[in-house]
Amino acid sequence: MSQSSKLAVDAMGGDHAPDAIIAGLDIAAERHPQAQFLIFGDEALLRPILAKCKHLTGRYELRHAAEVITGDMKPTVALRLRDSSLRRAIDAVLAGEAEGVISAGNTGALLALSKIVLKTLKGIDRPAMAAIAPSAKGDVVMLDLGLNVVYDARNLVEFALMGTVFARIVLGLPTPTFGLLNIGSEEGKGDETLRAASNTLRESPIAGQFYGFVEGHDIAAGTVDVVVTDGFTGNVALKTGEGALKLVGDLLRQVFSAGPFAKMGYLFARGALKRLRETLDPRRYNGAVLLGLNGVVVKSHGGTDALGFAHAVDVALDMIANDFNSRIADALTAMDHAILSEAPVPNQNG
Known part of the structure; x- marks a missing residue:
């Protein structure tokens, strides 16, 4: 720096x-x-x-x-x-x-x-809010988390670009994988907007990093490094995850305070539980970014x-x-050049 x-x-x-x-x-x-x-x-x-x-x-x-x-x-x-x-x-x-x-x-x-x-x-076209969440395979980036309830396919493509650059910087991943959050992983699932975004991404410069559609359980599983969605769905998914983590913590406290044998079990598991608590500590994931x-x-x-x-x-x-913003600009330029190169050439003899 x-x-x-x-x-x-x-x-x-x-x-x-x-x-x-x-x-x-x-x-x-x-x-x-x-x-x-x-x-x-x-x-x-x-x-x-x-x-x-x-x-x-x-x-x-x-x-x-x-x-x-x-x-x-x-x-x-x-x-x-x-x-x-x-x-x-x-x-x-x-x-x-x-x-x-x-x-x-x-x-x-x-x-x-x-x-x-x-x-x-x-x-x-629209900024997006991104944040990091825990998964079974490490940290995962999620966006958008509440800024855009109304969106189109171009917005999802932009979110994917910004999310992958964010993951390279914050998570240190050279080629982060990403997926579009959907109601199923099959290609025909979802609405027209999701399918249009998927088609564009499969022909984009970051197509090699595109996993395809992912479902809600894929977030915690760490199926991809970046989960791309609209603001409404992303915010619901994030708050659901936060609630689930709190529930797990509360249940563990109840289990290990249920009686003398449970408390004895806690003594044997204390080291592992400390590591779990550190991994799931919400302070570690604090800091949402407006991309x-x-x-x-x-x-x-x-x-x-x-x-x-x-x-x-x-x-x-x-x-x-x-220099996050310069890297976003470079990614956008590469994306626009790829789209323009695939566009049909007008008939000059018209």
Whole structure:
């Protein structure tokens, strides 16, 4: 990561802001010694907290923002707050003062402000939200997770392109596989939009990475590295998975506290259970990314603690360091050239 890499931070967004946000930044600063931070929020509140952070010393610039976008504020209202910590952080990306922005605050406000202020990359019709989830074979990328309820085949193709680039950067996979989430794996399944997207992808530059259609159980099985779907379906799948993980954790606690023999069994299984808990720790998967915008935009879970926020910062800095948007632009150019080369040549004698 270059010395000029800088992340704009909304320090006032989130259930545990600003303490958890700044503590998370301090953890991330130790992991990324060359990163710089542009922090927005209530200066009177933030300065005493920042003074206790040894890894952030000399690595940040603090800018006062008089307004705060609350978690229950409607996006239409948030758009009118020009001096909010979230708006100022996004404006810094637009002005070129930072290469990305992170917030644990109001999701709707972050989406609305990012789309209006930063706008989408050239060639991207709609941005998509991507995040990482656990699977039997390792981490899996899922997108879209809630931005696009209305979509077409071109949007799914764009999501696939952005998702594979994201997986290369964040998961370190040179040629990640991907699939379209469907109600069945057979080619004839799904609606016309899914089938049209599948046909385009099978003729695209990333056709070799395309698995085909996948079903809901394939997400946890790790059948592919990237699961591509629309925002409505993706959000339902993500929330269902989160609920299932919580249920497993609750059941395990009940099982191992059911009686003296169960508690004895816990003593023997404690090491394995610790590894399981670390693997399924939701903080490890914190940091959803809005792909397709002119700048890196990362949404941290609002209720996360410092460690979880630090992971989201890790994701943002990885995206910046690997020049994510330029790689998306290259992938789009290759896709467009492939589509144009296959288009029928007009009859010049007409």
